[in-house]
Amino acid sequence: MAAPSKNNRKILGTLSLPERSFVAEALRTETVGGVLLLLAAIAALIWANTPLSDSYESVSDFHIGPSALGLDLSIQHWAADGLLAIFFFVAGVELKRELVAGDLRDPKAAILPVVAALCGMIVPALVYVLTNTAGGGSMDGWAVPTATDIAFALAVLAVIGTSLPSALRAFLLTLAVVDDLFAILIIAVFFTEQLNFAALGGAFVGLAVFWLLLRKGVRGWYIYVPLALVIWGLMYNSGVHATIAGVAMGLMLRCTRREGEQHSPGEHIEHLVRPVSAGLAVPLFALFSAGVSVSGKAITDVFTQPETLGVVLGLVVGKTVGIFGGTWLAARFTRAELSDELAWPDVFAVASLAGIGFTVSLLIGELAFKGDAVMTDEIKASVLLGSLIAAVLATVLLKIRNAKYRAMVEDEERDEDLSGIPDIYEQGNPEYHLRMAAIHEKKAAEHRRLAALGTGEPGPAGSGGDDSPA
Incomplete structure (x- = not known):
């Protein structure tokens, strides 16, 4: 087989600065929400497995609510139907953006x-289908393991103390x-009952x-x-x-910036609503959905x-193999290559994290x-247990590469010239090289001054030698 071309498109490479800033802000809010989600789930399990379970x-x-x-x-x-509509509204805005x-936006990047x-x-x-075909179970739950919870996944990252490079995030x-x-x-398609037209x-x-x-540009909450x-x-009835209503409204917001706008209306509203979704709506849903009875028999029954x-x-x-395999196939058939800083085990680790x-x-x-x-309740218990196993697996895989990730994140965030922009985004800018030359010269002068002090020789003029106020 021919060697890969040097001109092959790279995937999972360095993000643009605006995209990196947006991702960092979005994931920061989701991480806080994920920790609250985790706490809410734990509270629900404790509440449902103590003498307070009746309450x-x-x-x-x-x-x-109004029965009329x-x-x-x-x-x-x-x-489930009300608060999660807020969650899906944010999902709609995210999708539109x-x-x-x-x-x-770019078909090649979207693949x-x-x-x-x-x-x-x-x-x-x-x-799921194969397991239930072999075991004679119900096919009704085929869609249950298809979803990924980004907030819970980020909470796991926060708890285990690892930081993914921006491309993987x-x-x-x-x-x-x-x-x-x-x-x-x-x-919308499989769980819609009789329609009230x-x-x-x-x-x-x-x-x-x-x-x-x-x-028309009408404003006002x-x-x-x-x-x-x-x-x-109306959508509920x-x-x-009912959550489809939230998605539809989110998709209608304009997420492109016009001249003079610092943020598009969609970005502005998402910035306001995301904390409500991540910090209130989703944790409350977890509180009233994750409370299932946990016992040795219940855990045995899951398996x-x-x-x-x-x-x-x-x-x-399924999630790990599906995401890893899909990524590999997409790269294979588009003749793309992984970024030089990453390896396929990194993709596998992220795929396992998506199993939450x-x-x-x-x-x-x-x-x-x-x-x-x-x-x-048994399905809920299996979701909790499956997510826990996926979290443990991801923790092990990510910890193996944590030193590599930490070094990559440090490189991404380094700002030696204190310009407020990471150096990685300025390396082609002549002004950046002038600033860095001045910084290195200052460091060299300081080194010479300290060397002179150490040998008793006078340092350079104005460098703070023996005649300095110190």
Whole structure:
């Protein structure tokens, strides 16, 4: 086989400075949200496995809301259908930004994360189907292990104290965005019950008004928030999962900057809403969804029932193999090469981290086995256990390469000329080289001064020798 061309396109290379800044800001918020998500999940498990478990059930099942509008829902239901609409709104804005200003804008660059995310959803579904075909289980949960939880994955990184290079962090974020898109499509297509066309039509009219107001440049949260609530309520009553309303509104925001704008409207609103999503909506959903009974028998049952075993294997094996295999295939067939600083084990480690499928997996589990409370709880337990195993596996793989990652991050963040811009982005700038020459000359002069002091010889004039005030 011929040697690879030196002109082959590089993948997972250094990000542009604006993209690096955006990724850093987005992941910083998601990391904080991920830690809160982790704490909420732990709190839910403790609450549901102590003598207070009855109160957990009582609070989760407590109904509130106007029944005349079809919104007399339990607290757990409000968390899943209401609060997660905020999460999916942010996902919609992220997707729009990626399509118009991020990696997905360039078809050549988009191939890698799209193929990786697709394979990272197809392979876990196949693993689930094969497991349940062999074990005679239900096929209803095939979609449960297909989702990645970026916030939980980042929480794991924060807890284990490792830092991924910006290229791998951007790859993980883009993977999650594409993953969310396909999860939304799965929810919309496969978990839509009987349609109420009047309510659905009303939701579409509301979305059209929302879009028109945005195009006209109308501003004011007091207009958009009530309108968004109306659209959400109509979408819920239509039979389509209510979170689709959040995605649709997120996709309508403009995410390109016009002349004189520091941030596009989409970026500005995402900056305001993301902390609400990551810090409130998703943790509260976890609090009222992750509370399942944990015992030795329950854990044993996860590995003996085909439905739950399929979920665990789908998350741990299917996600890792699917994303790694999809990335390798995309690189192979586009004649692209990995960045010189990275190796394929790095991609494998990130793929294993993507096996943490918490928030959306729990949501799909509730939808897939709706009406079967026992199986729903068992599926939730399998999601928790599978995500835990994936987190441990990723921790081991990432720790092996942690010294390499730390050195890469230090190189990316080095700013010796104190310009506020990492040196890696200035190396082709003549002014940068002049500043660096001055810095090196200053260091050399200081070295000569210290050497002169050490030998008793006078240092250079003005260098602070024996006649200095010191």
